[in-house]
Amino acid sequence: MKAIVVTDQAAGTAGMTLAERPDPQAAINDVVVEVHASGFVPTELEWPSTWTDRAGRDRAPSIPGHELAGVVTALGYGTTGLSVGQRVFGLTDWHRDGTLARYVAVEARNLAPLPGDVDFTVAASLPISGLTAWQGLFDHGRLRAGQSVLAHGAAGAVGTMVTQLAREAGAYVIGTGRAADRQKALDFGAMEFVDLDNDTLEDVGQVDLVIDVIGGDIQQRSAGLVRAGGTLVSVVGPAEARPADGLAVDFVVEADRTQLGEIVQRIRDGRLRTNIGTVAALDDAVTALNPTERANGKTIIRVRP
Amino acid sequence: MKAIVVTDQAAGTAGMSLVQWPDPQAAVNDVVVEVHASGFTSGELTWPSTWTDRVGRDRTPSVPGQELAGVVSALGYGATGLSVGQRVLGLTDSYRAGGLAEYVAIEARNLAPLPGDVDFTVAASLPMPGLTAWQGLFDHGRLQAGQSVLVHGAAGAVGTMVTQFAREIGAYVIGTGRAADRQKALDFGAQEFVDLDNDRLEDAGGVDLVFDVIGGDIQRRSAGLVRAGGTLVTIAGPPEARPDGGRAVDFVVVPDRGQLGKIVQRARDGRLRTNIGTVAALDEAAAALNPAGRVSGQTIIRVRR
Numbered sequence: 001m002k003a004i005v006v007t008d009q010a011a012g013t014a015g016m017t018l019a020e021r022p023d024p025q026a027a028i029n030d031v032v033v034e035v036h037a038s039g040f041v042p043t044e045l046e047w048p049s050t051w052t053d054r055a056g057r058d059r060a061p062s063i064p065g066h067e068l069a070g071v072v073t074a075l076g077y078g079t080t081g082l083s084v085g086q087r088v089f090g091l092t093d094w095h096r097d098g099t100l101a102r103y104v105a106v107e108a109r110n111l112a113p114l115p116g117d118v119d120f121t122v123a124a125s126l127p128i129s130g131l132t133a134w135q136g137l138f139d140h141g142r143l144r145a146g147q148s149v150l151a152h153g154a155a156g157a158v159g160t161m162v163t164q165l166a167r168e169a170g171a172y173v174i175g176t177g178r179a180a181d182r183q184k185a186l187d188f189g190a191m192e193f194v195d196l197d198n199d200t201l202e203d204v205g206q207v208d209l210v211i212d213v214i215g216g217d218i219q220q221r222s223a224g225l226v227r228a229g230g231t232l233v234s235v236v237g238p239a240e241a242r243p244a245d246g247l248a249v250d251f252v253v254e255a256d257r258t259q260l261g262e263i264v265q266r267i268r269d270g271r272l273r274t275n276i277g278t279v280a281a282l283d284d285a286v287t288a289l290n291p292t293e294r295a296n297g298k299t300i301i302r303v304r305p
Numbered sequence: 306m307k308a309i310v311v312t313d314q315a316a317g318t319a320g321m322s323l324v325q326w327p328d329p330q331a332a333v334n335d336v337v338v339e340v341h342a343s344g345f346t347s348g349e350l351t352w353p354s355t356w357t358d359r360v361g362r363d364r365t366p367s368v369p370g371q372e373l374a375g376v377v378s379a380l381g382y383g384a385t386g387l388s389v390g391q392r393v394l395g396l397t398d399s400y401r402a403g404g405l406a407e408y409v410a411i412e413a414r415n416l417a418p419l420p421g422d423v424d425f426t427v428a429a430s431l432p433m434p435g436l437t438a439w440q441g442l443f444d445h446g447r448l449q450a451g452q453s454v455l456v457h458g459a460a461g462a463v464g465t466m467v468t469q470f471a472r473e474i475g476a477y478v479i480g481t482g483r484a485a486d487r488q489k490a491l492d493f494g495a496q497e498f499v500d501l502d503n504d505r506l507e508d509a510g511g512v513d514l515v516f517d518v519i520g521g522d523i524q525r526r527s528a529g530l531v532r533a534g535g536t537l538v539t540i541a542g543p544p545e546a547r548p549d550g551g552r553a554v555d556f557v558v559v560p561d562r563g564q565l566g567k568i569v570q571r572a573r574d575g576r577l578r579t580n581i582g583t584v585a586a587l588d589e590a591a592a593a594l595n596p597a598g599r600v601s602g603q604t605i606i607r608v609r610r
Contacts, residue, residue: 027359028352028399029557047333053358054332054401054410077542078557080445094333096359105359109559140385237382252334252383254414 003101004285005061009051013042016286021063024097024105026076031108033088035303037124038099039067040289049094065100065301066092069114069123079108087114089123089264091131091255099124100285100301112260118267125157125274125298130263132253133161136211136233137169140249145170147208150222151190155181157298158235160188160275162211168271174204176218184296188273201225212236223248276300308406309590310366314356318347321591326368329402329410331381336413338393340608342429343404344372345594354399364400370606371397373404373411374419374428384413392419394428394569396436396560404429405590405606417565423572430462430579430603435568437558438466441516441538445554450475452513455527456495460486462603463540465493465580467516473576479509481523489601493578506530515548517541528553581605 003021026032044050044064053059069089072082082088090111092098097105114123136158137143149166153159154175166173167189175181175190182193194201201221208230210222215236223232226243239248266272277297280288285301308326331337349355349369358364374394377387387393395416397403402410419428442448454471458464459480471478472494480486480495487498499509506526513535515527520541528537531548544553571577582602585593590606 025361028354029559030359049333054335055358055364056330059360078555080554080556249385250383251385254334 001102002282003063003097004065004282005063006045006050007061009045012045013290015045016064016289018283018286019061021061021101023103026074026079026105028077029079029107029109030076030105031072031079031082031088031111032074032076032103032105033068033070033111034073035068035070035099035102035104036120037069038065038101038301038303039124039128039298040065040100040301041128042289047094052095054095059095063097063099063101063104065098066094067124067127068092068099068104068106069120070303073103075108076105082108082111082113087116088112089114089120089127090257090260091127091253094252100282100303102282102303107255109257110255112257112264115264115268118264121276121279121300121302122267122274123264124300125276126263126267127255127260128253129157129161129275129298130272131256131259132158132235133165133211134259134263135251135253135256136235137162137165137209140251141209141211141231141233143169143171143209146172148172148174148206150174150176150204150207150210150225152176152211152218152222153213154185154188154190154193155275156213157275158213159185159211161272163189164272168266171209174207176201188275209233212239215240274298281305306407307587308368308402309370309587310368311350311355312366314350317350318595321369321594323588323591324366326406328408329406331379331384331410333382334384334412334414335381335410336377336384336387336393336416337379337381337408337410338373338375338416339378340373340375340404340407340409341425342374342605342607343370344429344433344603344605345370345405346372346433349399349403352399359400368402368404368406368409370403370405371399372429372432373397373409374425375409375608378408380413381410387413387416387418392421392425393417394419394432395562395565396432396558405587405608407587407608412560414562415560417562417569419569420573423569426581426584426605426607427572427579428569429605430581431568431572432560432565433558434462434466434580434603435577436561436564437463437540438470438516439564439568440556440558440561441540442467442470442514445556446514446516446536446538448474448476448514451477453477453479453511454514454516455479455481455509455512455530456516457481457523457527458518459490459493459495459498460580460601461518462580463518464490464516466577468494469577473571476514479512481506493580514538517544520545579603586610
């Protein structure tokens with residue numbers, strides 16, 4: 001099959017090549033999915049899981065991309081709950097070959113059924129951004145109606161999901177980003193916007209929850225804004241700062257069938273909009289994933305037209 | 306650390322040896338658990354996942370033992386929901402090193418919190434048979450009150466759990482086994498017992514659900530007993546027989562935190578009794594897991610006192 005592979009961590013995304021790879025085999029409780037659309041996170045190539053397996057052994061050449069939407073073509077030994085021919089979407093294992101390929105083997109529990117009226121391109125854009133937002137806001141942030149959220153990168157893939165899900169839950173959302181992101185952040189539902197280059201972050205006052213996707217100085221200053229009993233949730237590694245009288249939680253997103261179902265239902269009924277930028281074919285994926293300027297919205301690779 | 310390892314599939318359980326082994330490292334979203342007690346399933350050494358990883362590469366020497374109870378001693382990058390020092394129980398990934406060791410690295414989502422009043426030995430006996438019974442009866446068998454269940458191996462590790470869960474929701478349970486199993490099966494709640502060596506299975510009449518752990522001829526004859534609309538559920542691989550007007554489902558147990566919580570709650574409040582036979586130390590595990598005669602109840606390895 002055709003797949004994008006990486007072999008050299010130092011080369012970054014420039015090291016991606018389109019190659020011929022063996023078709024994957026379904027392990028116990030796996031399915032094989034014919035990939036229709038795939039999503040890639042730019043930082044994947046920095047993660048140890050792209051280069052070694054869980055026992056620490058070299059696993060290159062590796063296929064990156066861990067979000068997908070497609071159709072089940074085979075079931076592994078013991079697999080239940082999904083059928084051959086079923087449309088699915090989900091998040092594959094960071095330590096296994098990913099979805100920038102014509103086929104991928106993935107544990108069935110990492111996938112959810114995809115309703116027939118949701119396009120594969122839309123579905124492939126949901127798992128990482130949607131699950132990260134959901135788990136950050138509700139599992140780790142324990143957000144409730146009436147609380148306030150500071151959503152960093154509010155015009156980004158995760159930030160637009162955070163904003164929409166927080167608004168739906170009845171929270172007050174303050175988005176941040178660069179000057180050029182203001183209108184997009186407001187369009188997705190942010191009630192205020194802080195231009196991190198030109199405004200003073202501290203002017204937002206106190207918040208109940210910070211969703212941090214940046215780290216560093218912005219994270220430290222954001223921790224100082226968290227009210228007593230509030231939480232700073234970060235997806236950029238162990239928090240360097242802790243709110244004076246609150247929690248700091250860092251996490252890596254996990255696949256969750258039930259939450260994927262909640263997210264896709266919101267796409268169907270219009271409560272959630274996606275934030276897709278470029279859509280490119282697998283043959284053009286290397287170029288599309290090495291953009292020369294700042295990408296606006298998530299890049300999706302449409303593996304099958 | 307000390308661990309039991311296997312290197313030779315042909316040697317079976319006789320090939321188990323106690324060795325000094327490197328401490329495991331926590332991968333992304335893993336925790337490391339200090340193992341207090343662990344269980345071994347006799348079929349493990351025939352499963353491909355014990356010998357190769359998910360891409361088919363040799364992974365020996367392998368540490369067997371897929372159910373465990375212990376205390377979290379480290380968190381991997383991004384792991385959330387569990388804390389260092391927390392008591393846990395769960396099911397390991399069959400493709401990774403298992404619980405017959407002083408420490409094991411395991412995805413946090415494969416574990417559940419273990420209440421302080423449930424002993425580690427008891428807890429280690431719950432994950433594999435408990436989740437197998439739960440998933441077979443409810444996820445795959447869709448059992449409801451008033452239905453009848455034919456439970457093969459009703460005095461075994463899985464069968465005693467199946468019987469108790471089925472009785473709790475109001476099903477009628479017919480257990481099977483060998484003559485010597487009769488009293489134990491009845492003690493765990495079976496309302497009838499069929500001695501497969503001396504009684505006629507067909508005298509059990511029509512049932513709504515068969516829970517098969519045997520396969521072969523018994524499975525084929527059991528399929529013939531399933532009522533229209535009923536189900537044959539098996540853990541003995543792809544079914545050779547399908548009920549007339551019913552379904553046949555084969556499955557391999559999947560770790561599930563929510564279900565583990567329900568199972569351990571039942572062990573606390575007395576709705577669920579365990580079926581533990583021998584308890585041995587890790588130093589004696591190789592001998593304890595190579596019994597001379599037929600064992601009664603699960604063998605649990607008490608790794609720490």
